[in-house]
Amino acid sequence: MSARKNLCIGRLTRHCRRLKQAPRRRQQPILIPDKYVPYVEWLKYLQSATQQNRPWNHLVREIFTSDGNDPAPRPAAKFFLERDAEPHILTRDVGRIFFGVDLQCAQCHDHPLVDHYAQSDYYGLFAFVNRSVLFNDETQKKMLLGEKAEGNADYQSVFTKDASRSRPRLPGGLELDEPHFALGDEYVVAPADKVRPVPKFSRRALLSKATEGGNAAFDKNLPNRLWASLFGRGLVHPVDWHHPHNPPSHPQVLELLTKEFVASGYNIRELIRQIVLTEAYQRSMDPAADRTARLALAAQQLPALEQQVSTLEATTKAAADHQSSLYDQMQTARTALAEPDQNYQKSVQAALALKKPWTDAQTALAKTQTDTTAKQAVIAALTDAAAKGAEAVKLLPNDAEVAQASTVFQNKLATANTELAALQKTATDQTAAVEAARVKWQEGVTASEAAYAAYATVAQPWEGLKQQWNTARTATLAAASQLEFAKQQVQQWKQSADYGASLAQLAAAQGAVTTAQTELSQSQQAIVDQQAIVTTATTAVTTATQEVQVAQQQLDASKTEFGNRQGVAKPVSDALADVDLALTKLPGDEALVEVQTKLKARFEPLGSALKEAEVVVAARTTEYQTATGKLQTAQQQMQTATAELTLRQQTSATKATALQQAQAKASEAQSGVNVAWDSTVSVWEREFASRVEKPLTPEQLTYAMSTATGFLDPQRAAADAEIEKTVPKASIAADPVKVAARQHQVEQLLRERM
Structure with missing residues (x-):
């Protein structure tokens, strides 16, 4: 493997690490690199994934589903573990990092700055992670992820007081169906002291549906982020600000990249190859010297675009009105759920209240059964001892001590049999009590299921309206995005036209x-x-x-x-x-x-x-x-x-x-030209008609300086010497694949030491 390829892999790994590691907002807790999963293990995991060119969706799916129990993919669980499985932090970071939507300010109400970030979007993501919990496995001495089977994503706006509930919903999608389990039937491994809960249905695992293809937010996120990494700004910029009022500078380009990315099986290297082969990537940072054609084009484009804006405004308003009407209907339908939902919740609480006597009775019976088993073991031992004592008395009839010992065994055996009979009677009584408690618990479960069925029947119109509203909202968002893009195009072409006008004024x-x-x-x-x-x-x-x-x-x-x-x-x-x-x-x-x-x-x-x-x-x-x-x-x-x-x-x-x-x-006209030119250059940079001048990151600058000054040379030599102990160069010199693998080991060890 060439040094250039190693460098590219290293940079891609560092990019992925930054992409998945620390949250951006200052109010979020600072992540401790080695809190539960060592940072080196996380780094190796990402490097290995990059080296193997693992598909992006496979990597993300593993991050979403890993619970940290299996040693092989345990580093993937770092994303959830280092955030302490706190659902609000996870909601914000999952949305921002993997779907390109920063929903942080939509937790308590609709987003104050972005009309199209709704509180329902926040809780749609929240519903995937709100049941995840940390579990301290004392046996393995490591922290794992567990998951509860209960916990709804209920929310209410602090402003409008509108309340609702959301099932898991991916950004831009509809609420996902999930099975309903009767009380007591929700777990593969029920929660208990020092037992990690494992539900039959995992909402967190359901999050991986985003990786199966078809979710536009997930599919577009990485192409846009890698474009931003290579160009200095994304097609959507900032990269976690995807919404209709911030449309892509080139929607068709992002759609094409996304389509090819998905078609390639989420192949990151192929995506990078396609981006760097574009004419846009190979353009100079200097704007084109001949601007006449573009300025002339501005005058041609404006009338049609302005007409398009008028048409899209009407379309968007009609879509928004339809969405608003459905929202009102949905809220009206929601009011009909109050009583059935309350009845269901009460029935659940009543059933859970009945579960404790059953559980307590089972615990008491189990203890009695344990005591009975222990007593039976004692009786077996005493029976054997008494029999042998009687035999000893026969053999030694005149030995008073032997006779006394035999009598003791006989008395102990009699006492033990009496105690066993009492335990067996207690067990019989407790078995009856357990059955009686179970029957009551089952009656409670049956009642809760009946209440759920009643709730589900009443909820059908509301669920249907929710889906209709989400569908209408998706249409509104699409129309609003097209409208905003057209408006931005008008504004950009006007800036070009203004630049042309300022040039004419300057010439005059x-x-x-x-x-x-x-x-x-x-x-x-x-x-x-x-x-x-x-x-x-x-x-x-x-x-x-x-x-x-x-x-x-x-x-x-x-x-x-x-x-x-x-x-x-x-x-x-x-x-x-x-x-x-x-x-x-x-x-x-x-x-x-x-x-x-x-x-x-x-x-x-x-x-x-x-x-x-x-x-x-x-x-x-x-x-x-x-x-x-x-x-x-x-x-x-x-x-x-x-x-x-x-x-x-x-x-x-x-x-x-x-x-x-x-x-x-x-001079004034020249200043006007300069201002107009700066605006025009900004427009051209946003349109990638010229390259953005991108500064090095601190990490890139450090790496470049360390390489240029020779600081890395002795470090690399030391790493090479360490690898030489287990993989001598001479032993693999004839195999290019092994040579490349060895070089990768050297670079990996170097990065670990750095």
């Missing part, structure tokens, strides 16, 4: 961000462009200002020159004017004419120079005006460019704000 938001970024970039470029224009305008203003300054200087210089020339020419001009005036008064005056001639000669170049200066001033004035106009134009252009720059800066700020808002919306 990211598009808005891109647009805002483009517009902001364009506005920023426009600012850069406008800043260049402003710079050019500023340069133009500076240049124009400089030109105005130059023109102003030149104008001022020309005006100064004109003033200077005017200052020189004006006196000459004024003098010439005065001479001209004087000549008007003194015409022809030679002196004045000469002066006039000289002044004209002098004024002519001065006048020309003054006119030239005046022309220059005019030109400089024009140039100044031109420069000033150019400056004003440049300043106007700069103001316009600066205003445009300010506008563009404001626009850019608006675009930046718009970008921030778009980015915030995109």
Whole structure:
């Protein structure tokens, strides 16, 4: 056998051990591993069952029926023994571990959280185990399981006060028929002091009917649990929470696995092989990269599923209404049982009261008979002694002591015969008393049987309605499960659709961000462009200002020159004017004419120079005006460019704000996508579209670390050396089967030591 196979068997054994060992609820008592059955024996039992690939139903049947008396399957009784055969603990653990239903909170009333876990479900299982008891076998010095023949599973809701009684009923099934025995005829071995009771009919053994095939709860339980062990979550999850409001993620898959599991003869290895060969098991933990097809499928599936939900709601309501009507009828029929049931219980108590005098009389008679037998033995001995004494007297007639001894024997014999006669008379009287008590007891039994017959007749309608109600309830549960599955499918597809919508919102938001970024970039470029224009305008203003300054200087210089020339020419001009005036008064005056001639000669170049200066001033004035106009134009252009720059800066700020808002919306949309994606991944994991990331158990981590660090190597070598003493490797080297068996022994010893 390969090390890999050994490892797989070891893991499967550990899984089975965890599956069957400790209860999960903190309020339940902690199980003591070696209380009645050593833990090592339990471990070997499971390892052997795994190694032999025993069918699951055979293993469970042995666990259900083993009483611990037979040494071979005694470890199987650990499940019941370690729970002290306490019926409520057994009801909870049997339901949870073997049927996948945690009925703990349905003991006193219908389950407060699960509408479909009824108090009747709890007591249907309770009825299988409530008669089991512990028996301390002092001879063998070990604890065994016994079973009583009496004990009903009566219950009443602490809330509604509805009361009922249940025969054994497997989850999802109908109440099972059981034989009725008259009082005194119930036991193969009747209970007595230091005697283990064994009834003719065992309710606990009836529990093994679940292993015969056909009980859906039992058949689905292990496929779902092994699926959960391999995948990290079950098709039904949690694995002990099977009910319509928690339907399988893939009902068809669970049905197929269950069908194949039963068809294989409850072959665990074959079941594991089928699971690990599925595409689901071989998928990556990473979700599929291409999600388009699935998102498109969501939009296609939703309308039909929503219509299916509407149809199933109507179907489920009709089934629930029918079930409710039958429940009312059942409760009404139950009220008619009160008096017959009370009469039957009274007759049983009366008969049991009559049984004690009979039992006491039998005990007294038995004691008298024992005393009589003992007395007869004494008489036989005394008779023999008296005869031999008489013979001795004949042989020794003169021996007084012999004669005296013979007389003593004769007297003792006479006394013993008298006492025997008294005992025989007492026995005769007691025999009559026993018979009289038996007759009365039998009359009581007959009366109780008549009362039972009357009760059974009246109970027939109620029993029939109970079966009808259970059948209707099964139909309601099936419809409710289909409805809940459809609702979950709608919800899951909606989550996928919501993820698609969130992706669309994110795409739109990211598009808005891109647009805002483009517009902001364009506005920023426009600012850069406008800043260049402003710079050019500023340069133009500076240049124009400089030109105005130059023109102003030149104008001022020309005006100064004109003033200077005017200052020189004006006196000459004024003098010439005065001479001209004087000549008007003194015409022809030679002196004045000469002066006039000289002044004209002098004024002519001065006048020309003054006119030239005046022309220059005019030109400089024009140039100044031109420069000033150019400056004003440049300043106007700069103001316009600066205003445009300010506008563009404001626009850019608006675009930046718009970008921030778009980015915030995109971030919000991304968060929405992340949330929707997490939900979608959870849905896909529940649907096994991708693998669940499953952490190692503490046991697996310890084993892995011990192997990786080499800690197990010397332990395994020591175990191998121990096995070598009885099974040398050399002696079996040629037989692969024996080699594999030896390796299994080594691994088993290693696990025991660990």
